[in-house]
Amino acid sequence: MTLRKMFHVEHQRLADDRTMKGQRLHAGAMAAALVLGACSSPEDVDGATATATASADTAATAEAPAKAQAVAFADNAEKDGGTREFAYAWPAQVSAIPALAESFTAERDKVLAEQKADWDASLAEFPGEDCVSCKSLSFSKEWKVVADLPRYLSLSADIYLYTGGAHGNSGFEALVWDRETGTALDTEALFTSEAALEDALGAGWCKALKAERQRRMGADFVDDGFFPCPPVSDLTLLLGSSDKQKFNRIGLIAAPYVAGSYAEGPYEVTLPVTARVLAAVKPEYKAAFALAK
Numbered sequence: 001m002t003l004r005k006m007f008h009v010e011h012q013r014l015a016d017d018r019t020m021k022g023q024r025l026h027a028g029a030m031a032a033a034l035v036l037g038a039c040s041s042p043e044d045v046d047g048a049t050a051t052a053t054a055s056a057d058t059a060a061t062a063e064a065p066a067k068a069q070a071v072a073f074a075d076n077a078e079k080d081g082g083t084r085e086f087a088y089a090w091p092a093q094v095s096a097i098p099a100l101a102e103s104f105t106a107e108r109d110k111v112l113a114e115q116k117a118d119w120d121a122s123l124a125e126f127p128g129e130d131c132v133s134c135k136s137l138s139f140s141k142e143w144k145v146v147a148d149l150p151r152y153l154s155l156s157a158d159i160y161l162y163t164g165g166a167h168g169n170s171g172f173e174a175l176v177w178d179r180e181t182g183t184a185l186d187t188e189a190l191f192t193s194e195a196a197l198e199d200a201l202g203a204g205w206c207k208a209l210k211a212e213r214q215r216r217m218g219a220d221f222v223d224d225g226f227f228p229c230p231p232v233s234d235l236t237l238l239l240g241s242s243d244k245q246k247f248n249r250i251g252l253i254a255a256p257y258v259a260g261s262y263a264e265g266p267y268e269v270t271l272p273v274t275a276r277v278l279a280a281v282k283p284e285y286k287a288a289f290a291l292a293k
Contacts, residue, residue, distance in 0.1 A: 068096035075112055077119075080127065082135025084119045086112050090143040093153055100153075100177050100184065104143065115139055118163075138162035146174070146251065147241035152288060153177040154187075154239045154247070170266065171255040172236040187237040190288075194233045196280035201232050201271055205252050208269040209259055216264060227260050234258055240270065246290035248273045 072089040088108040095101050119137050126134045140160045147154040154176050162168030176185045191197050206229035214221045235258070238251030254260075254267040271277075272292030281289050 068092045071095060071101075073108060080123050080135065081130065081132060082119070082123055082126075083132075083138075084115065084136070085138040085140070086115055087140040087142070088112075089141070091145050093145050093148055094143060094155070097153070097177060097179070099182055103184065108141075111139060111141075133164045136162065136164070138168060141173075146238045147244070147247065149241060149244060149246070149288070151179050152239075152247075153179070154241075156236070156238050156251075156253075167262070169256060169262075172253045172266070174236050174238050176239060187239055190239070190282060190285045191280045192282055193280075194231075197237070198232050200274070200276040200280045201250060201252065204271045205229070205232060205235070205269055208271070209254070209267055212267055212269065213260060213264070230254060230258050242292070243290075247288055248290045248292045250277065 070090065070092045071094075073087065075084075075086045077084045088104070088111075090101070090104055094104060115137055119135070122135045122137070129135075138160065139162075141157055142159075143155050143157045145153070146156050155174065157173040159171050159173060160168055161171070174187045176187055176190065177183075178185060188194070188197065209229055210223070232252065234254070236253040236255070238253065239247045240249040240251055241247050242249060250271045250273060252269045252271065256262045256264070256266055259267045273289055275291065278286065278289055278291065
């Protein structure tokens, strides 16, 4: 799912017309996508100032696994009353897999280049104007380990995006790296179909979501149907493990606006792997799963 698809509707509704003229989010720049990666403090410079910590260059990704380090990259700038913030991070387990680290590096560089182009265009369109939201952009993406199994590395990404308007928005991404085949898999690709996943997880997800919304909102909770329980296909699916050997639990995350208002924030529910979940797993991946104990 692209960031444009995740954010476009709400940014259209929330931003005023003038601010929206300054928004130039290109779907191609964000297509690999989204809580936040750390951003360095902006500096007063004419151009972008890049900083990288913990071996942020691609050379570090080729080091031996024993020397692999986490990466936290930041590139921020201030100019003409506008700011640009960019951060991209991943854990040491990713650096230990050169092909995966190279893929993340390529995505990072592409998104950064297009953010810089968007920012330059905004500065040119609103020169000298007191319109911070027209000339400010922010993006951060932080990958985290969900489960590190002998064959598979399960990852999630927390993503934040601001392109103008009242506020930014957040979203999530997940993937599973197969060490044997050297390939990245969408988590949903390990299951037979969206319908099978809905059948296996839908009821548990909706029950847990309602309970969590009630807990957060207290007396203000009203089940008026304005935010119906979204289908599993609208969520980010994480594959977790309690024993570091098999996937035996499933995380489901709803980004803001998917299951509730922006003020409610995202919702995350963890469900056990049951016989029904196992039945939904593709035959070639069944050995990677186990019933929750």
